[in-house]
Amino acid sequence: MSKSNSTPKWVKIILTVLVGAFIGVGAILPGLSGGVMCVIFGIYQPLMETLAHPFKGIKKHWKLLLPTVIGIAVGFVGFAGILEALNMDPLIQQSIFLGLVLGTLPALWKDAGEEKRTGASFATLAISFVVMVLILSFFGSVSDESTQMAKLIGSVYPKAEIAVTQNFGWFMVVGVCFALSIVMPGMSFSSPLMCLGLFDPLTENLSKLMALDFSVIPNFVLPVGLGALLTVIIFAKPMNALFEKKRSVAYHLVMGAVFASTLLLIPISFGGAGHGVLCLVAVLGGGVVGYLLDMVQGKIKADK
Numbered sequence: 082m083s084k085s086n087s088t089p090k091w092v093k094i095i096l097t098v099l100v101g102a103f104i105g106v107g108a109i110l111p112g113l114s115g116g117v118m119c120v121i122f123g124i125y126q127p128l129m130e131t132l133a134h135p136f137k138g139i140k141k142h143w144k145l146l147l148p149t150v151i152g153i154a155v156g157f158v159g160f161a162g163i164l165e166a167l168n169m170d171p172l173i174q175q176s177i178f179l180g181l182v183l184g185t186l187p188a189l190w191k192d193a194g195e196e197k198r199t200g201a202s203f204a205t206l207a208i209s210f211v212v213m214v215l216i217l218s219f220f221g222s223v224s225d226e227s228t229q230m231a232k233l234i235g236s237v238y239p240k241a242e243i244a245v246t247q248n249f250g251w252f253m254v255v256g257v258c259f260a261l262s263i264v265m266p267g268m269s270f271s272s273p274l275m276c277l278g279l280f281d282p283l284t285e286n287l288s289k290l291m292a293l294d295f296s297v298i299p300n301f302v303l304p305v306g307l308g309a310l311l312t313v314i315i316f317a318k319p320m321n322a323l324f325e326k327k328r329s330v331a332y333h334l335v336m337g338a339v340f341a342s343t344l345l346l347i348p349i350s351f352g353g354a355g356h357g358v359l360c361l362v363a364v365l366g367g368g369v370v371g372y373l374l375d376m377v378q379g380k381i382k383a384d385k
Contacts, residue, residue: 094148097145097148097149097152098148098149098151098152098155099152100122100124100149100152101124101148101149101150101151101152101153101154101155101156102152102153102155102156102159103118103122103152103156103181104118104119104122104124104149104152104153104156105152105153105154105155105156105157105158105159105160106156106157106160107156107178107181108153108156108157108259108262108263108270108271109156109157109160109161109270109271109284115153115259115262115263115270116262116263116264116265116266116335116338117182117266117338117339117342119263119266120189120266120335120339121181121182121185121189121339121371122185123192124145124146124149125266125335126324127141127142127145127146128142128146128149128263129264129317129320129321129324130142130321130324131146132264132313132317132321133317133318133320133321133322134321157287158287158290158291159291161283161284161287161288161291162284162287162288162291172348172351172356172360173359173360173363175346175348176346176348176359176360176361176363176364176367177363177364177366177367178346178367179343179346179347179348179364179367180363180364180365180366180367180368180369180370180371181367181368181370181371182339182342182343182346182367182371183343183364183367183368183371184367184368184369184370184371184372184373185371185372186339186343189336189339190336192332193329193332193333193335193336196328196329196332197329198329198333199329199330201327201329201330202329202330202332202333203333205330205333205334205337206333206334206336206337206340207337208337209333209334209335209336209337209338209341210337210338210340210341211337211341212337213337213338213341213342214341214344214345247279247282249300249303249304250304251279252279252282252300252301252304252305252308253304253305253307253308253311254279254308255274255279255283255304255305255308256304256305256306256307256308256309256310256311256312257308257309257311257312258270258273258274259305259308259309260308260309260310260312260313260316261312261316264312264313264316264317264320265316265320265338266335266338266339266342286301286302290302348360
């Protein structure tokens with residue numbers, strides 16, 4: 082490709098930060114997974130390789146991961162502050178991100194099929210889909226703030242009664258859930274926190290951090306970081322090894338989780354016809370944004 086047709090470096094950096102911000106926002110939104118967003122935007126495999134082999138991965142992928150991580154931090158912390166400050170309609174939020182995922186699914190399916198699809202690939206996709214639907218619908222059955230589809234599917238489960246307090250140990254659980262939502266795409270970060278009563282404390286503490294209240298660092302940031310680090314140490318290498326040795330199976334494992342999380346984002350009840358129309362517009366708008374961002378990511382990859 083000629084130099085005149087390539088994307089300027091500063092544009093690539095800004096777009097990659099923007100993608101990272103979408104990943105961060107996706108991680109905080111109910112019903113979605115940061116890992117799903119990483120897969121959608123082509124960040125997942127470089128991230129797993131870096132987490133599994135830090136020195137090798139940083140040397141190879143730092144130009145991609147540095148602006149992505151900056152964007153994730155901005156999107157995650159910033160949007161948590163917005164959620165804390167504004168009473169946003171959760172169905173509109175979910176509809177936007179449903180459209181965003183739908184707009185990128187065709188390209189994601191194409192990427193997953195770059196290597197020959199085998200019987201094992203389709204079996205893995207099916208098993209992953211079913212298991213993730215059951216897991217996420219369970220959290221939907223115990224959380225008043227989860228998606229209606231999750232509640233409907235999860236209505237066969239009993240209510241969970243778990244005593245949770247805001248302490249070092251439970252904030253470590255926040256970190257575990259966040260890391261799992263990245264390492265295991267489709268595993269929602271926010272839904273389990275909602276059912277445990279930890280989602281509101283999360284947004285409150287992140288809002289304080291945005292306001293430069295550093296008193297939250299020892300009691301909140303430290304345990305969250307420790308829980309995330311331990312989870313990454315346990316799960317990153319197995320997932321990276323699966324991608325290296327069984328790429329098609331690994332991709333279809335992820336695809337099953339993505340399909341499941343997408344299914345559970347679908348709203349099934351609305352506050353009237355006008356509300357339903359707004360949700361539909363949000364889905365369409367999210368789809369357009371997702372499609373355009375996927376095209377941008379494809380151009381960035383082609384220019385490398």
